[in-house]
Amino acid sequence: MKKFLYLFFAVIVMESCDDGDLIVTSFDFTDLDINYCSTVNIDSDDTVITNYIFYKINSETNESLAFTLSTSDPILEAPSTTGAYTYNLGNNADSFISYRIYNGTVDSDYFCSKIPPASPVVNQEYISDEGSLTIVTEGDYNDRDGIDSEYEMLLEDADGNLTEDLDGDGIPNIYDFDDDGDNVPTNQEGVVLNTDGSINYEESLDTDGDGRPNFIDNDDDGDGVLTINEDADKDLNPNNDTTDISVGQDYLNNNVSIDYGVTTYRIHTYYLEDITLTINISNAVFVSDNGEETIRQQTLFFGEYSAPDQTITTTPAF
Ligand SMILES: [Ca+2]
Ligand SMILES: [Ca+2]
Ligand SMILES: [Ca+2]
Ligand SMILES: [Ca+2]
Incomplete structure (x- = not known):
């Protein structure tokens, strides 16, 4: 099934070379596990910024779908109680998605190394130029x-x-x-x-x-x-x-x-348990690295990620 989808997708990309712009409806990484890595830095006003890469690797087709996100929001630690955490995937370095096709096997270290490994080589890359990313974080508080x-x-x-x-x-x-x-x-x-x-x-x-x-x-x-x-x-x-x-x-x-x-x-x-992130992408426009091909995804379910329990300590006001 995955192979079929990949072939279908590849045909569409090739076709898209002709008119340069196409709506793709079967861009499917749904059954694959989500992984992530992160680094932390402190910005000039002492805000802690976490730089995440959430990724999915399709080892059968040597493809990956990954989003990069730099934010101070507690996406893994606190429920998104007033609506989803939402990010613009426009042309900026803080949040974007990449879809890549490689010439060989991609392992889980690929996205987490400080220096990207020499192999596999990226044959094709598409980066989001428009779109939005929403993360709904849910969990249960327990004492x-x-x-x-x-x-x-x-x-x-x-x-x-x-x-x-x-x-x-x-x-x-x-x-x-x-x-x-x-x-x-x-x-x-x-x-x-x-x-x-x-x-x-x-x-x-x-x-x-x-x-x-x-x-x-x-x-x-x-x-x-x-x-x-x-x-x-x-x-x-x-x-x-x-x-x-x-x-x-x-x-x-x-x-x-x-x-x-x-x-x-x-x-x-107290503790936040059973934490789940539901990650969706909408109205995404991916542009190929040579700028000549465009893939559009109106809705794309990135997936669900289960995060570890969080421990919260606080002194209530008397
Ligand atoms: Ca008591
Ligand atoms: Ca109480
Ligand atoms: Ca007493
Ligand atoms: Ca009593």
Whole structure:
């Protein structure tokens, strides 16, 4: 099938020599894996610019389709929430696509070497002169706190209302590793799960017995001093402050109620998982290296790329 498409394409290119301009509809690299390499440089105003080359190699036909992109956008690290990341493929060095035909086998090092290897030789090259590139980045945020996102999306606040951000720190419950904002991570607050993964509110630890399990209770021992403030050394970890070892930490001991006035959340870590980039090209015009041949692609699905999980650390505003 690929061979057929290649032959079809080759015929069209040859025909295009006659009139110099043709719309091609079967330009197919769809079944091939996407790979990429990148380098980083810092521009004059300290912006980090990443120079990417995403490429596909057809080893049966010795062809490649590759795009070069220099951008500060976090295309591999953050969802494109306000629409796709979009780039102009016009005649500029920051973003363009090349379609190449070689005289021999191209390996994966070809695009990632600082100096292009002497072989294979590029027999023909077409570079984009017009068009646009869109990248839709999707992924799922997760706090890896042991509770499935679907069961902690909505948690009940002290007034009995279901909320997506229980502690109001700007990080939704599904990727907030400290849901109640008491500086004790949820996975250290005695959550008990049912066999289906949902939260067992009755069995989960409730130190003061007020009906609100510790992971959603910001005063775990019910002594009137918020857990976050029962932090004698003020290291943003109430778990290592114990006056009476026979009872436990001060935040779980209602006989100790000293308010140390902590006004900072601990550093939060969360993850972006299952990251997928969907890459499309539209209205592309490729011009041959001698300038005599033009290939037009109204729509071209470059492909999908799965990126590694990202780790994000931040300190929410108190
Ligand atoms: Ca939150
Ligand atoms: Ca907590
Ligand atoms: Ca409680
Ligand atoms: Ca307390």
